[in-house]
Amino acid sequence: MTQPVLSVRDLVVEIPTRHGILRPVDGVSYDIAAGEILGVVGESGAGKSMTGNAVIGLLDRPARIVSGQVLLKGEPIHHLKGAALRKLRGRRMGMIFQDPLTSLNPLLTVGDQLTETILEHLDLSVKQARERAIAALDEVGIPAARQRIDSYPHEFSGGMRQRVVIALALCAEPELIIADEPTTALDVSVQAQIIALLRRLCRERGVAVMLVTHDMGVIAEAADRVAVMYAGRLAELGPVRDVVTQARHPYTAGLMASTPVASQGQKRLRQIPGAMPRLDAVPAGCAFNPRCERAQSRCAQAPGPTLQTCDDRAACWFPITHEQEAAI
Amino acid sequence: MSDPQNPAETRPAPGRMARAWQSDLAYSFRHSPVAMISALVVAVLVLSAVFAPWIAPHNPFDPGSLNLMNGFTPPGAPNAFTGDTFLLGTDDQGRDVFSTILYGMRISLFVGFSAVLLAMVIGVVLGLLAGYLGGWVESVIMRTADIQLTFPAILVAMLIFGVAKGITPPEYRDQMAIYVLILAIGLSDWVQFARVVRGATLVEKNRDYVQAARLVGRRPFSIMIRHILPNALNAVLVIATISLALAIIAEATLSFLGVGAPPTKPSLGTLIRIGQGYMFSGEWWILLFPALTLLALALSINLLGDWLRDALNPRLR
């Protein structure tokens, strides 16, 4: 088995606040292989973005990694700081943010922003860097890249801007891309193009992609595997087809049932009763237990279920089996 | 990190939200020693100014009670002629410096508060009108603001002072000086408020809820007061605090230029203006104590303003 590009092991992120210590990420583990897209899905506040930020070392203070490991091609990187971390960012892992409007510096041309990134990481002349920047724009599908390279961000449309963002993330050829809600701010028609672009780049370059989104539709379309997060913990992790069609965790099942794309063919959407707990009030045991139809007394007792302690796919003491799922 | 759409969790109602916001402020306050010390200093100074007639051992504003021979008594030492002793000494008129500072601070604070209030009212009203109505109203108001900015504040104040002195009947001039100062400082300071409020209004005006309020036929006035103003309030509060310190200093500066509070009813600024004449002559207490008081007052207000700005702007936390 080839070594995964990214391995996250028992990652715990904490934020000390005056209401006590919050754990937006609590014991998350997963791998992403080269050329693979891992979808990370969950409601807002489930800790999915925080996981991405933790991986690339962009946690805002006072949030910090308190335990666990992040391994990039087997090397631990979670403890890196300063220059060492900076050298990895952009060069070996890139990030794409939600809003292409605000991700680009409005006062610099896209060419400036591309070349500065390229020059930072690759030993090239300014001229070479510029050529490479044009190539990068070309690759992400910017028409007439050579002419448009000296344009300012505001001169591009939303979709084009996101392409520029992707070009920026990929221009130094990183092995890992963390895409944090890359399509959320875009029009639906553009969303599909960006997803297709990501998929293409992933396949062609063999980049590992961590695709963070709350949109099951995007996951179903783009991801190879999917990690479902709930209250900072991993609820379910598996190949996208299996998770979408045969969810084992009751939360995943509920999530699927409430999503239009994933629940195609069903008569009506279903809602999960209640809401995800606030981080300062995560229930003991399984975090989902107060809302779970299948909850039993064990579910409310610590320690809560994890992927390791239960099924290797769902962190649930009483996962849904295939037959049961069919009955729902 | 919390979820705004969670109905099961007890979400605070708007009223309690306000209280939560308040408690956030209170929390930040409790954890900022600078803010607490500043607030304490401001409170002590303001209270002693307000209660000056009961605290001060003398009434320096009553000329009949003064004995000129007490002039230039050093702090704590008896006067060579009269044998009287004064805690912080006396000034050139034989006034007890301690009492004069308390009474002077009263005037400084009164001028400062009133000027800021005036500037705030003018600025907020004009800013709201400009932002909400737009069109020629906005043009006129913002051009006026430009003119106002064209004239540096101290020049504006000097000119207003000159005019007001000219048109006030002489017998009222003595009392008028303070109100003229308020007018002068207030009128030179409204632009900041207007700009901020206009900015906030322009942003809020197009928000859905304001549009909705408009669609259901709420009157513009009520929309402005109920919906737009609260959003600008934080910024206004911060500016007001900083402006208060500025106004107190501005009054002192004007006093140096000869357009300050009258010497018979001196403000802190007038006291410093008088005191700076004794810088080289050895009567250090006439300058030092009023200057320290002004420094403590303005610095504390400024520090409070600083803290308030950071505390009210969650993005800066």
Next chain:
Amino acid sequence: MMKHLLLAATAMTLTMGAAQAETLRWARSGDALTLDPHAQNEGPTLAMMQQMMEPLVLRNPAGELEGALATSWTVNPENPDIWTFTLREGVTFHDGAAFTAEDVVFSMERALSENSDMKGLISSVASVEANGDYEVIVTTKGPNPLLPASLPNILMIDKDWAEANSTVDVQDVEGGEETFASQNVNGTGPYMLVSREADVKTEMTRFDGYWGIDEFPMAYSDIVYTPIQNPSTRIAALLSGEVDFIQDVPVQDLQRVEDSDELKIMSSPQNRVIFFGMNVSDELVNGNPEGGNPLADVRVRQAMNMALNRDAIRQVVMRGQSIPAGVIMPPFVSGWTEELNTVPATDLDAARALMAEAGWTDGFSIQLDCPNDRYVNDEAICQATVGMMAQIGITVNLNAQPKAQHFPVVNGLESDFYMMGWGVPSYDSEYIFNFLYHTKGDLYGTWNGTRYSNPQIDEMTQAIAAEVDLEARDATIAQMWDIVKEDVVYLPVHHQMLNWAMRNEVGAAVDADDQVKVKYFTID
């Protein structure tokens, strides 16, 4: 020690170019307004011009009249209207031209012309004629025994130079043009103009062709004059060694200067008396109390005179730098006597009794108008007066303002109670009666803001102007002083002391008119 070295080093660099010891660096609060000697009758202007130009007759530091460009002068025994001035021979202007009677005629006529600010000083002059190169005949409009005393501020200008530079006419501000004479000087004085930046710096150097170069010390080869307006900065400049000599020393800083090892103070009573004027007419302009104008009652004025504690003002406000005054006449003026200057004892009980007698037991309220940038500690004196008047029940509202606003109020008869100061350039009582006691009119009483009108005084004022019998004249003047003192028209406060502060080596004698004459300075 180190500090002193540093100081010296700084002083050196500050005066680069003229670092010799004999440069006098001189500072006072204001600059000369113009270099035209006849355009401004104003202290700093005349003080500066006195270094570069000369009158026929000047007052030496002792206050005596001394021949400058005139060596002697006589009045015609037959006709007291005719004066003959004999001019000094061999005098040259800075440009080398000879000084002759023609120049005197020209200068006097210029000083008498409409735009001249000096014409009031010599208004008695009817005509000036040259009699040869070195004699000038001055005819007056009537007998004027004090003609020579009115001449020290009439400076002589070169006729040919003025004509050549088309600056014959005295500068007229609204004329729309700058004149040559307002920025250039060609005088006969001991110092020549080197450079001038108005309000910044004026440099002068010794005129080697000066007629008196051997007669007077003239110890300084150069003069650098700098106006420094802010009193604290001015005193700081002296303390830090950046200037050698300052006028307008704040009284509170005298001690500090005295205490310094390198500095000293020179003092003399000044030709200026400070006093309060009161509206003695039937009505106050600013809020008449019920019962009419209390100030119209001489008893009230006497009470105020008694309540005014001049000694406290002298000790505290003036730091001893004043001489309490009982009459509004500087001590050098003819007609001055100890007796007249007797200061009424401060007696609050008697004052209150007088107030009660006049029917003002409960006092009244009045506004005091006061300048705050004119006289030494003017505002503080007024403030102290407010307290003293409060002792006898008079509530005084102080209205202190810059002189530009204060004097129009006084002259516009809009004040009921005001502060004023008066200097007497002619050293004669007539000057005081003419301007301050005579009924206010276009020609006389122009500075009388009291509404005091006494036909007897008016008549006598006009009479003494022409009286040539000096004994009879002195008798009339004495009588007049008795009358006005009885009437308590003004409340005299004090005579200002004049203080000059300087480095120890500067040898200067203080001049009662505050007119610095550097030619008398020595270096000790």
Next chain:
Amino acid sequence: MLAYIIRRVAQSILVLLITGFVAFSMFSFVGDPIENMLGQERTQADVDRLRGQLGLDQPFVVQYGKFLQQAAQGNFGLSYRQGREVSAILAERLPATLELAFVSGLLALGGGIGFGILTAIRKRGFSSNAIMTLSLVGVSLPTFLIGILLIFLFSVELGWLPSFGRGEVVDLGWWTTGFLTVSGLKALVLPAITLGLYQMTLIMRLVRTEMLEVLRMDYIRFARARGLRERSINFRHALRNTLVPVITITGLQLGSIIAFAIITETVFQWPGVGLLFINAVQFVDIPVMAAYLMMISVMFVGINLIVDLLYFAIDPRLRVDGKSGGH
């Protein structure tokens, strides 16, 4: 763009006219110049004659009209106090003020931006807090007192720096400069600090606040995520964006440096236009006051215009829709 400039210039002229009108209507209250212009021996006839000559007996509207008419031809009349052409006096005094303002402005900008960045980047550091608090001391005392304290310390007690004036200046014909001599440079130190301190504090605070806002922007996070150096992030990305709003306020602040110079110049006897103005006010020298106010207005309007144009230079977004003048 051109249309925009033309419109701004037209507006500016209107502003100038109104400024002048307001100023003129106020002069009659400042005092009566006649008293200062004539000696104590003047007669009532002299007073009336001079008043008539100066046109002071006419309504101020007429006086203003006359002033405008002459000002349009570059003639501001003669100073009542000095009897010299006002334009010549201003030209003579302006270099002193501009040099002082320039150095103070440099100090304020350099110090303000430098400390602003420092305190924004090290948001919670001890040095940041110390700088923030200390800078407030500077604005919590009136300028004149700071000036006098500096004189007391550095001139009288230590004897290091001169207490007044410009020192030796070099005359370049149309300009006098203190930059070329040691004494001229020394003389600049204290006044420049006195004048610049206040503005420096304001600019520093502004830069800090704006920078903190900018540092939270997505594009900064994105720049970080791309592995750019902190220096490049702070200066190339953050500072540049910070400067846009800072420029407006700074521009206006630089203008008020010239206004505040009035006090500094009075304290340090700095021979600039501020001191000239104060003297003019005391003497009620109306032509000088009027010309000074006009000059200040022109400067401010000019600065405003330059600020607007700078926006175009810095912010490419504005180049497209040339209409928005600011945020």
